[in-house]
Amino acid sequence: MNMSRALPVFRSLALLALSALLAGCVSVNPMRWFDSEKPATPPAALTEVANQIQPRVLWQANIGGGADDKLLKLEPAIHDGRVYLANAQGQVEARNAANGALHWRLDTNSPASGGPGAGEGLVVIGTHKAEVIALDAAKGTKRWQARVSSEVLSVPRIGRGLVVVHTLDGKLVALDAASGEQRWQYGHEVPVLSLRGNSSPVIHDGSVICGFANGKLASLDLASGNLNWEVSVGIASGRTELDRMTDIDADPLVLGDRIYVVTFQGDLAALSVSDGAVLWRQKLSSYSGLGGDGHQLYVTDAQDQVRAFDPQSSNHLWKQSKMQYRRLSAPTPFGGYVVAGDYQGYLHWLRPEDGSLVARTRLGSSAITARPKVRDNRLYVYGDGGDFAVIGLGN
Structure with a gap:
């Protein structure tokens, strides 16, 4: 399988397929640009690292039946002292x-494609069969099941009595958390050609914020679904549908009064949460996503280079290129370091001051696509093959 994500590598072959793609909307798995056995741009070989820190696995488990190369949006949910997988x-x-x-x-007997989300006594998954299934967080029994318009390739979010999901056909849907009945719907047409995947919505201060496959970022009133503001972060340009892909697949990141978002073949941008005003933007292509802690913003770009930016000024601080084309996850700040997973199950630990590699550990043999999560000074890591670990630093 080809690990390359560089556009020039697959442009000519993709153009040959456009006549077929133009017949309808097609989503493309960016992890499988080609099916050839020999990658056009092979993943960077791992160099030896003398670990300067000693991350410790506090406990681990395997839930089995992971996402593999399906590019699902399965990730751990940590809530009220429990982890849901x-x-x-x-x-x-x-x-x-x-x-x-x-x-x-619990076996729901329906193939999960997004989630779980947790909150307000619920654990919620989205499925490949265009279903949203809500479980009782305490007991694991099914509360309700609802139909939506398409596959759910995002993490359901729960807040103020609503469950919000983003479907593959571009709809943002709010369901009643008690019954599963639809309360409102908002959406955009999906471009003819788009990446397979969806940005997960973010609930913040009575609003829900979500990115779409056409490069737009929207904020809506959570209760009513009325539009607060909408901004084009990725501006489509070029002669072909491939050139014009500007998906927002990465989840928006809210830090204080700003929201950070990155698009494929577009921009990294900072916007005001209140009115969507663009505070700054930088040309950058990414779909893996971003992380940050208020001091620095970290992004995995489309070539799997980890970059750091000043979140206030947008200044580019450093770039780490030793893991190019290793299908990195979004980076996560943890314990004074920056952590990203790769396609072989390795975790790469970087120094935030300059991006230098200080350690490498391994979760398992399967890819780590989901961004590692941090709660209570612990790192929660989920591999596509079902491997899961909680990691700590220090004694």
């Missing part, structure tokens, strides 16, 4: 966040 076959489980003890496990 889902696999591609639709099995959902709850574990104690401190020690990994299993609380409950």
Whole structure:
């Protein structure tokens, strides 16, 4: 399988397929540009690293039946002292966040494609069959099941009595958290050619913010679905549908009164949460995503280089290129370092001051696509093959 993400590598072949793509909307898995056995641009070989820090696995588990190369949006949800996990076959489980003890496990009998999301007593997944399934967070029993317009390739968000999901056909849908009934819907037409995947919505201060496949970022009133503002972050340009791809697949990141977002073949931008005013923008292509801590903003670009920016001024601070084309996850600040996973299950630990590599550890053999999450000084990592670990630093 080709690990390359550089556009020039696949442009000529993609153009040959455009006549077929123009017949309808087509989503493209960026991890599988080609099916040839020999990558046009091979992943960077790992160089030896003398670990300067010693991350420790506090506990680990395997839920099995992971996402593999399907580019699903499955990631851990940490809420009220529990970790909730889902696999591609639709099995959902709850574990104690401190020690990994299993609380409950349920087979939903529906292939999960997004989630879980957790909150307000619910654990919610989206499915490949265009379903949203809500479970009781305490018991693991099914509360309700609702139909939506398309596959859910995003993490459901829960807030103020609503469950909000982003579907593959460009709809943002709010469902009643108690019954699953639809309360409102908003959406955009999906471009003829787009990346496979969706930006997950973010609920913030009575609003829901979401990016779309046409490069637009929108903020809506959570209760009513009325539009607060909408901004074009990625501006489509070029002669072909391939050139004009400007998907927002990465989840928006809210830090204080700003929201940061990055598009494929477009821009990295900072916007005002209140009115969507663009405070700055930088040319950058990414779909893996971004992370940050208020001091620095970290992005994995489309060539799998990790970059750091000043979140206030947009100044580019450093670039780490030793993991190019290794299908990196979005980077996460943790314990004074920056962590990103790769397609072979490695975690790369970088120094935030200059991006230098200070350690490398391994979760398992499968890819780490989901951005590692941080709660209570612990790092929660989920591999596409179902491997899961909670990692700490220090004694």
